[in-house]
Amino acid sequence: MTDIFKFITEYREAIFIIILSIFLGIEVISHVPSVLHTPLMSGANAIHGVVIIGAIIVMGHASNVLSMVLGFIAVILGTLNVVGGFVVTDRMLEMFRKKKK
Amino acid sequence: MDTITTLTRPIEFSNYISILEISYILASVLFVLGLKKLSHPDTARSGNLWAAAGMTLAILCTILFHKTKLGDGTYAGIHNIGWILAALVIGSVIGWFAAKKVKMTAMPQMVSMFNGMGGACAALISLMEFPGMQTRFAAESASSMLNGEALAILLGLMIGGVSFAGSMIAFGKLDERIGDIKSPVLRYINLAFLVLLFAFMVFILFKEPVEGENWMIYVMAGLALVYGITFVMPIGGADMPVVISLLNSFTGVAAAMGGFLYSNQAMLTGGILVGSSGTILTILMCKAMNRSLLNVIIGAFGGSAAAGTQSGDKTVKEISLSDAAVLLSYSQKVLVVPGYGLAVAQAQHLCHELENLLGSKGVELKYGIHPVAGRMPGHMNVLLAEADVPYEKLQEMEDANNDLMNTDVVIVVGANDVVNPAAEEDPASPIYGMPVIRVWEAKNTIIMKRSMAKGYAAIENNLFFMPKSRMLFGDAKATLQKLISEIKSI
Secondary structure, three states, X not given: OHHHHHXXXXXXXXXXXXXXXXXXXXXXXXXXOHHHHHHHHHHHHHHHHHHHHHHHHHXXXXXXXXXXXXXXXXXXXXXXXXXXXXXXXXXXXXXXXXXXX | OEEEOOOOOOEEEOHHHHHHHHXXXXXXXXXXXXXXXXXXXXXXXXXXXXXXXXXHHHXXXXXXXXXXXXXXXXXXXXXXXXXXXXXXXXXXXXXXXXXXXXXXXXXXXXXXXXXHHHHHHHHHHHHHHHHHHHHHHHHOOOOOOOOHHHHHHHHHHHHHHHHHHHHHHHHHHHOXXXXXXXXXXXXXXXXXXXXXXXXXHHHHHHOOOOOOOOHHHHHHHHHHHHHHHHHHOOOOHHHXXXXXXXXXXXXHHHHHHHHHHOOOHHHHHHHHHHHHHHHHHHHHHHHHOOOOHHHHHHOOOOHHHOOOOOOXXXXXXXXXXXXXXXXXXXXXXXXXXXXXXXHHOOOHXXXXXXXXXXXXXXXXXXXXXOOOOOOOOOHHHHHHHHOOOOHHHEEEHHHHHHHHHHOOEEEEEOXXXXXXXXXXXXXXXXXXXXXXXXXXXXXXXXXXXXXXXXXXXXXXXXXXXXXXXXXXXXXXXXXHHHHHHHHHHO
């Protein structure tokens, strides 16, 4: 039990951020027209590409060959997620804008 | 580096670290605002750009200002910058071209592919961090690895791995490279793997750390990959977009685990934001199909469960091209109900041509868009927008249904499940309860189909056998082409 309390105290900021972000995510997304489901999913897909920051950090202190190779691959994959995600979303939304005219 | 001691606990401080933290705050704000703007049609595009700007800021500042605390208490900046930049360039070029070149019809699998890349990235981070962490705890002679850091690493690996493998299977299925495997046994195998995965995680957490004993992290990675495959394998048909959305929120959570591990607020907020909004989006999609999430995950959609509706003895009536042309030319209101078949045949441009041609004859043609027409909600709107179909011509399902009694002809192009009366009439049907476009209420229905094959959900469609229905067999593109020239010759 003490372990759990210790855990919560140690990570209290992170736990706060997690809980508030959950509510924020729900609040931001509610009442979306179904037309936008696909672009929204794709945009959210690009945002979780933020994991690339982690890949850069591990790559930044990688010292042996194995972690260099894995880190290199991780950064490439993360970039694919970010760049591909945002570009595909933009392509979809470009079409929505065109038909407004 | 200084330490601020006036707070309850010491925090390392330097100008660089501050700039980095500020950039993360800005990035988080941009993510939230971007996501908010993305949920309104008018601001969606700029929302995407805002989020992208936040991401660029966070990445650049990480490379420039991030410091890692070393074992001896000193700090080191980011090394291997050359390699990192090279990887960034390679990833950007491939990502850019893949995203620009992909056909709009193949977009859902592309999203799934990019999602898998993010999951794999999260899993790789955990794989790389585990050995160092174990060494550190072994040096401190800790009795177990039961702490937040290990939990974040293991959860990141597990969720990221499942998301990667699952997304790849989803990609293969949407690209029609992989078929569905539906078997009730698979459900138990599935559950068994999930239990095994969690049990193994608990085993690692309670294990005494031994330096260099890293085999179990690879076993864990393997288990996560296998579970990802068995998780998505039995799910098929119309449920695929729901699964992609769910895996999308998984990857968000995996990214957040990385944020937890590095106390990195940008990763934490970005990841959790996607995790929770992705879950809500998944539930909204399920609602659009009138199904529960649990039902999607464990229920074998279509296939053997679909009892009832027999076939064979019933006959369909065909309509000739010239009859169809005459019927259309002398109608007042025509509704086109497009489905994925139209997109596959790349016939959306011809639809637009037909619309203009009939328009010149005083026939009003509109499109009835089912929320899940195509492979994803909103997918069909994107495809028709690509063919320059004006926004006002697109009717949402409710509006189309209210108007159907007054519609002379409905043309169903490559759609099947979204116009299936079984959804309203047959409680035994797997799509029972899903809202559909009630095309059978119109005065005439022309169904363009390649063959009598079943739809994506693999269910018999009674619409084809109804008295007002006529079939026009052939490839959607070729048939539309012929129909247009036939109408022109009248």
